[in-house]
Amino acid sequence: xxxxxxxxxxxxxxxxxxxxxxxxxxxxxxxxxxxxxxxxxxxxxxxxxxxxxxxxxxxxxxxxxxxxxxxxxxxxxxxxxxxxxxxxxxxxxxxxxxxxxxxxxxxxxxxxxxxxxxxxxxxxxxxxxxxxxxxxxxxxxxxxxxxxxxxxxxxxxxxxxxxxxxxxxxxxxxxxxxxxxxxxxxxxxxxxxxxxxxxxxxxxxxxxxxxxxxxx
Amino acid sequence: xxxxxxxxxxxxxxxxxxxxxxxxxxxxxxxxxxxxxxxxxxxxxxxxxxxxxxxxxxxxxxxxxxxxxxxxxxxxxxxxxxxxxxxxxxxxxxxxxxxxxxxxxxxxxxxxxxxxxxxxxxxxxxxxxxxxxxxxxxxxxxxxxxxxxxxxxxxxxxxxxxxxxxxxxxxxxxxxxxxxxxxxxxxxxxxxxxxxxxxxxxxxxxxxxxxxxxxx
Numbered sequence: 001x002x003x004x005x006x007x008x009x010x011x012x013x014x015x016x017x018x019x020x021x022x023x024x025x026x027x028x029x030x031x032x033x034x035x036x037x038x039x040x041x042x043x044x045x046x047x048x049x050x051x052x053x054x055x056x057x058x059x060x061x062x063x064x065x066x067x068x069x070x071x072x073x074x075x076x077x078x079x080x081x082x083x084x085x086x087x088x089x090x091x092x093x094x095x096x097x098x099x100x101x102x103x104x105x106x107x108x109x110x111x112x113x114x115x116x117x118x119x120x121x122x123x124x125x126x127x128x129x130x131x132x133x134x135x136x137x138x139x140x141x142x143x144x145x146x147x148x149x150x151x152x153x154x155x156x157x158x159x160x161x162x163x164x165x166x167x168x169x170x171x172x173x174x175x176x177x178x179x180x181x182x183x184x185x186x187x188x189x190x191x192x193x194x195x196x197x198x199x200x201x202x203x204x205x206x207x208x209x210x211x212x213x214x215x216x
Numbered sequence: 217x218x219x220x221x222x223x224x225x226x227x228x229x230x231x232x233x234x235x236x237x238x239x240x241x242x243x244x245x246x247x248x249x250x251x252x253x254x255x256x257x258x259x260x261x262x263x264x265x266x267x268x269x270x271x272x273x274x275x276x277x278x279x280x281x282x283x284x285x286x287x288x289x290x291x292x293x294x295x296x297x298x299x300x301x302x303x304x305x306x307x308x309x310x311x312x313x314x315x316x317x318x319x320x321x322x323x324x325x326x327x328x329x330x331x332x333x334x335x336x337x338x339x340x341x342x343x344x345x346x347x348x349x350x351x352x353x354x355x356x357x358x359x360x361x362x363x364x365x366x367x368x369x370x371x372x373x374x375x376x377x378x379x380x381x382x383x384x385x386x387x388x389x390x391x392x393x394x395x396x397x398x399x400x401x402x403x404x405x406x407x408x409x410x411x412x413x414x415x416x417x418x419x420x421x422x423x424x425x426x427x428x429x430x431x432x
Contacts, residue, residue, distance in 0.1 A: 092419060118337075164412070174382045193380065
């Protein structure tokens, strides 16, 4: 149950959490449409149907708002990936489901990815936020690999797994950039491509071995 | 033979190309030391032993100078990679040599990579320069794969090769970032790690298959 902030019937008060989500929805839309620098707080407030001072009061400066957008979008992405990769499946199925969720998310938010993610990559203080997100992704992938290894009764040093995970995350980011730039490209096919590289490696690809998604 | 610009013995005139390289050396050093925003044209001019108006006259604004640095550093990197990956070797040996050259370059220029490359990634107009460099790298890798496939009498659609190349370049960039942040890490070991992921794939790694560099 959400507590009402005010009992007055004349003000339609929404809980703070709901208001914040509305502002973030508007901000993601405007940042995607205009880019960070050209985006104005006026347009964001307008789009959220809320006064500009209220936006500042709730979420701070444009920079802070951008970071809040980054946080929410990456949290959503992480949830989509983690939710898809059920731990009881074999390693290739988990990787496949995680990749499909990732590219599905990017495919459904091409503008958001292009603006939020690419802009965040190079400019302080956003780069730090993004590095933290990447670290979480690397941890998830390294954990998945570790789990798969243990299931086979094997163990590999943490640093080694971390490096493999860094490579896989970097490869996925690179293909996500490609996907964001190609509106006609299919996220599921992109995930299959990535799966082929990640799971089989170039050596097997060159010999004509192909990984195919399981038939439903 | 380099032509002398002036015959006057009182001015030690250097050919323009030499002067430019000196300025670029100084600029890369200062950008690496300070970051793009904090770097001053005064410090760069000072470091190059040349007057500030001369730097502007030769290489333009600070933005243009940064782009010129990016150009030169990426050209050097591309040369190192292309020179290492001799076309008559088997595909895995070419990939290995290319990766070793790449991580060797990054390992020898950790500061430069961190500053030039990361800063360029997120901020216009540098992002365009970097995207062009990445496209060239993708072309090199896709060409290498295509060459290897033809050698086996096989052919794969260009888009498919391009996607595999994007994934490999992204994975390498990600590990390069990691390498730049870990001064104690060995570039050759990082290249071996990347080779394992790229050539063998996670599936084989999980089953204990390992790729090892050829013994010299």
